[in-house]
Every structure is written in C-alpha cells, then in structure tokens.
Amino acid sequence: MARELLLVGGGHSHVEVLRRFALAPEPDVRLTLISRDRFTPYSGMLPGYLAGHYAFDDVHIDLVPLAEAAGARFLRDSVDGLDLAAQRVIPHDHSPLTYDRLSLNIGASPQLTSVPGAAEHATPLKPIDGLNARWLALLERLQQRPVRKTIMMVGGGAGGVEVLLAMQQRLQHLCRERGVPDGLLRFCLVTRGPRPLATHNARVQRHFSRLLTRRGVALHSDAEVVSVDADQLHTADGRTLAYNELLWATQAGAAAWLADTGLALDGAGFIRVDDHLASISHPHVFAAGDIASMVNYRREKAGVHAVRQGPALADNLRASLHDRPLARYRPQRRHLALISTGDRYAVASRGPWSWSGDWVWRWKDRIDRRFMARYRPPLTAP
Ligand SMILES: Cc1cc2nc3c(=O)[nH]c(=O)nc-3n(C[C@H](O)[C@H](O)[C@H](O)COP(=O)(O)OP(=O)(O)OC[C@H]3O[C@@H](n4cnc5c(N)ncnc54)[C@H](O)[C@@H]3O)c2cc1C
Numbered sequence: 346m347a348r349e350l351l352l353v354g355g356g357h358s359h360v361e362v363l364r365r366f367a368l369a370p371e372p373d374v375r376l377t378l379i380s381r382d383r384f385t386p387y388s389g390m391l392p393g394y395l396a397g398h399y400a401f402d403d404v405h406i407d408l409v410p411l412a413e414a415a416g417a418r419f420l421r422d423s424v425d426g427l428d429l430a431a432q433r434v435i436p437h438d439h440s441p442l443t444y445d446r447l448s449l450n451i452g453a454s455p456q457l458t459s460v461p462g463a464a465e466h467a468t469p470l471k472p473i474d475g476l477n478a479r480w481l482a483l484l485e486r487l488q489q490r491p492v493r494k495t496i497m498m499v500g501g502g503a504g505g506v507e508v509l510l511a512m513q514q515r516l517q518h519l520c521r522e523r524g525v526p527d528g529l530l531r532f533c534l535v536t537r538g539p540r541p542l543a544t545h546n547a548r549v550q551r552h553f554s555r556l557l558t559r560r561g562v563a564l565h566s567d568a569e570v571v572s573v574d575a576d577q578l579h580t581a582d583g584r585t586l587a588y589n590e591l592l593w594a595t596q597a598g599a600a601a602w603l604a605d606t607g608l609a610l611d612g613a614g615f616i617r618v619d620d621h622l623a624s625i626s627h628p629h630v631f632a633a634g635d636i637a638s639m640v641n642y643r644r645e646k647a648g649v650h651a652v653r654q655g656p657a658l659a660d661n662l663r664a665s666l667h668d669r670p671l672a673r674y675r676p677q678r679r680h681l682a683l684i685s686t687g688d689r690y691a692v693a694s695r696g697p698w699s700w701s702g703d704w705v706w707r708w709k710d711r712i713d714r715r716f717m718a719r720y721r722p723p724l725t726a727p
Contacts, residue, residue: 347375348666352417352433353424354451354584355380355408357387358633360720361655362448362662367724374666376417379436381527382416383408383421386473388648389683390713392697395480396511397518406720414722424451429627446629446665448658449616453597453635453646455500465498467593467703472503476592480512483590487516492533497588499570499578501536502542503684505594506553509534514687522646533563533586535578537568537595542694544645544683545658547696552701557688572612597635597646621661621671622654629665633658642676649680652716667676683709 352359355378355547366376384405386394392627412419413646426435433441454471457463468479487494496516498509513532519529532539534557541557541564555565569581577587583654599614609617609626615638617625634651644650657674664671683705685691691706692699718726 347373348445349440349443350361350374350376350662350666351447352376352378353380353434353447353449354634355385355406356450356452356634356636356637357385357651358394358655358658359448359450360385360406360408360411361551361652362410362659363408363415363417363500363721364724365412365656366417367722368414368726370416371663371666376415377420378408378412379420379422379424379434379439379441379442380408380415381421381423382472384428384474384694387535387713387717389709389718391473391689392511392687393710393713395508396514396688398684403714403717406717410722411720414724424480425600425602426526427608427630427700429607432629434531440643444629446631446662448464448631448633448662449636451600451636452631452651453599453615455593455595456598457593460570461575462578463570463593466575467499467591469593470508470595480588484513484515484519486549487519488523491523491529493529493531495531495533495588496590496592497533497535497578497586498592499535500537500594500596501534501566502543503542503545503593503682506534506541507685507687508553508594509562510556510560510687511515511637511685512687513562515686532561532565532567535565535568535580535586535620537567541566542684546697546699548699549692551682553684553697555582587596587727596667599636603636611639620673622674623661623665623671624656631662631665639676644676648678649682653677683712689723 390404391513422436422438424436426717433443435441455469498505517527539554542550570578571581572579616632618632618637618641622631633654635646661671680697681695683691689706691704692701693705
C-alpha cells in the first residue's frame with residue numbers, strides 16, 4: 346500500500362520538498378499538495394516587482410508544473426481544520442483527505458484583528474495576491490487621474506520599509522513619465538519603536554533613517570497604532586494621522602484555526618516543532634517556515650529560515666515515511682539580510698556588519714534569480 350504524504354501550503358520549504366521528490370521519487374509514496382494559491386511569491390524579489398524591476402513570472406513559483414514534476418496531485422484550496430485522531434486534513438472546498446504524514450508550510454500574516462478598524466481599512470502585505478490586486482488598482486487609478494494621496498505603511502520591519510520604498514520609486518517614476526508633480530504623493534512610515542529596522546544593527550538603522558529623510562518619507566516613530574478609521578489612524582499617545590492608502594506590515598501571526606486542532610502551539614499560536622521539524626505533540630505532523638516554532642531555537646520569522654529548512658524537511662519526511670531515524674536540523678544563528686531601497690540599490694545586514702551599494706543590489710539580484718531558476722522545470726540537481 347502506498348503511503349500518503351500531504352503537504353499543506355506551497356511555501357518556501359515545500360517547493361524544495363517537491364523539487365527533491367521530483368529529482369528522487371519515492372515509488373511507494375502518494376504525494377498531494379494543497380495550497381490556497383497557485384503561485385508562490387518569492388518574498389526576496391517582491392519589492393523589486395512592486396518597483397517595476399521584475400515581471401510577475403520572475404518573482405512567482407508556479408506550483409502546477411512543480412507538483413507535476415514531483416508526481417504530486419495539486420489541489421488549490423485552503424485548509425481550515427485538522428482531525429488529528431483520524432489523521433485527516435479538512436480543506437475548505439474538498440472532502441477531507443487522510444494522510445500517513447502531514448507537513449504544514451502555510452506561512453504567517455500580519456495581525457490586523459488586534460487593532461480596531463485595521464481589518465476593514467488596511468491592506469496587509471500578505472496574502473500577497475491581495476496586496477498585488479490593490480497595488481495594480483492603485484497604479485491604474487493614478488495612471489488615469491493623478492490625485493493627491495498619502496500612502497502610509499504601518500510596520501517598520503524590513504518588509505514594510507522595502508515595500509514602501511519600492512512603491513515610492515514606482516509611483517514617482519509614473520508621475521515623472523506623465524509630467525505630473527510627484528509632490529502630489531506623500532509617503533509615511535509608522536513604527537512602534539524609535540527607529541525602523543529594530544532587529545538590525547545600529548548602522549543599518551541609521552542608514553535607513555537618513556535614506557527615508559532624503560527620500561521625503563515622513564517617519565512617525567514611537568507610534569503605537571490603537572485604532573483605524575476609513576481615512577485616518579490614531580496612536581496611543583494621541584496622534585491622528587490621515588491617509589488615503591493604508592498598508593499593514595506588523596508582526597506576523599499564525600492562522601487562527603490551528604488553535605482548534607490540538608497541535609501543541611507556542612504563545613503566539615505557531616506550531617511547536619522539535620529539531621526534526623516534527624510537532625512535539627504529534628510526531629507524524631511536520632511544520633516548517635514561518636508557521637513553525639522550533640522549541641530549542643528562537644529565530645526571527647524570515648524566508649531564509651523557510652528556505653533552509655526545505656532540504657532537512659524533505660529528508661525527514663522521507664525518513665519518517667520509511668520509519669527510519671530522523672536527522673537534526675540546526676538553524677543558523679545569524680543570517681544575511683539584503684534589504685533593497687527601490688532604486689536598484691541595497692543594504693546588506695548581518696549581525697553587527699553592514700554594506701551597501703548598487704553592487705549589493707546586483708549581488709542580491711543574482712542570488713534571487715538563481716534561487717527562482719531552481720523551481721522552473723526541467724529541474725536539475727542538487
Ligand atoms: C514584502 C516582504 C518582503 C520580505 N523580504 C524578505 C527577505 O528579503 N528575506 C527574508 O528572509 N524574508 C523576507 N520576508 C519574510 C518572508 O516573506 C517570510 O518569512 C516567508 O514568506 C515565509 O515563508 P513560508 O514558506 O513560511 O510561507 P509563505 O511563503 O508565506 O507561503 C505560505 C504558503 O501557504 C499557502 N497557504 C497559506 N494558508 C494556507 C491554508 N490555510 N491552506 C492551504 N494553503 C495555505 C499560501 O498560499 C502559500 O503558498 C519578506 C516578507 C514580506 C511581506
């Protein structure tokens with residue numbers, strides 16, 4: 346009897362699992378991928394897409410040919426429940442599916458529900474198709490009739506800063522092309538702490554503070570947003586900030602439905618996994634990427650971890666399906682972050698180090714393009 350391996354979510358780890366199963370198939374394993382979206386955006390290139398440096402296809406992994414290469418069945422659906430006792434997954438639009446081994450790589454999304462009004466009025470950076478639809482509509486509107494607009498980003502992490510700078514670059518270019526004064530557009534960044542990029546070193550923080558000033562981005566720091574109305578938001582210290590477009594890039598949270606599954610979760614609702622990326626409560630369930638919380642290591646939620654977990658996850662899923670011993674995965678303590686500024690320029694940040702320049706952007710571009718090429722059939726080893 347073939348064993349059932351069910352992959353939920355087409356995130357950065359599962360694309361590597363699919364690639365590895367395509368390169369070395371398991372004859373006795375039936376592989377199924379269920380993912381809400383057909384196209385997985387590669388987060389490292391997303392700001393470059395918004396800035397107009399890349400086309401849609403450059404920055405998205407198409408799960409259909411990848412699943413096909415791996416001999417996997419692909420169901421485009423959202424999972425919103427698990428029946429762990431019966432080893433079943435409950436998708437939204439399909440009948441429940443049973444598994445022998447289950448792996449979850451469903452990512453995380455900015456939490457909007459904790460701030461009244463944010464869910465109604467703000468656009469989260471994830472899911473990215475929602476952001477993209479809103480972005481294309483905004484581009485279209487501005488192309489037809491340029492009007493005065495304030496574009497506000499809540500969240501001063503790398504994702505928020507990169508996306509705001511990328512949007513600014515693209516929109517100002519659009520204004521110049523049409524002979525419209527680019528002063529019509531205002532850009533604001535709202536951060537809870539004193540400076541943006543709080544998890545990076547002081548040099549990187551200073552670099553971006555200066556850059557934001559030079560680019561005319563209004564920085565509202567120490568601003569804890571407590572409520573959002575249709576065209577303004579309010580902060581804990583009494584500030585009211587007006588906006589036309591509101592983007593939300595705060596701390597990522599876990600899918601709420603996980604709380605009802607019986608899986609062991611951490612305080613923020615992420616799945617607690619051991620060094621094998623297996624759930625500490627249900628060893629036949631694995632998790633990787635943002636949704637996983639490694640009990641022995643505290644790490645920032647970042648795509649690099651999801652990518653690096655991919656090979657280990659693939660090996661351990663294979664081993665587990667054959668009841669063989671699993672290998673330990675140890676995440677790196679520090680990782681290199683390459684933060685782009687929208688104008689083919691980037692800042693590299695690792696621990697206390699930083700470098701910047703257009704060469705950093707070209708370096709990032711090469712790494713990113715090489716990464717994307719790995720997931721376009723025909724696939725090649727390793
Ligand atoms: C603008 C931006 C820029 C970023 N830049 C960087 C960067 O340069 N470097 C870096 O390390 N990190 C970066 N990040 C963070 C990075 O995006 C995440 O850490 C990374 O995407 C996590 O990968 P993942 O594989 O866990 O999940 P994701 O890439 O989010 O993939 C989740 C997948 O699961 C699917 N899914 C979700 N819910 C369900 C469900 N219920 N049922 C079925 N399928 C589901 C989705 O459709 C998707 O296919 C950035 C984030 C943003 C928003």
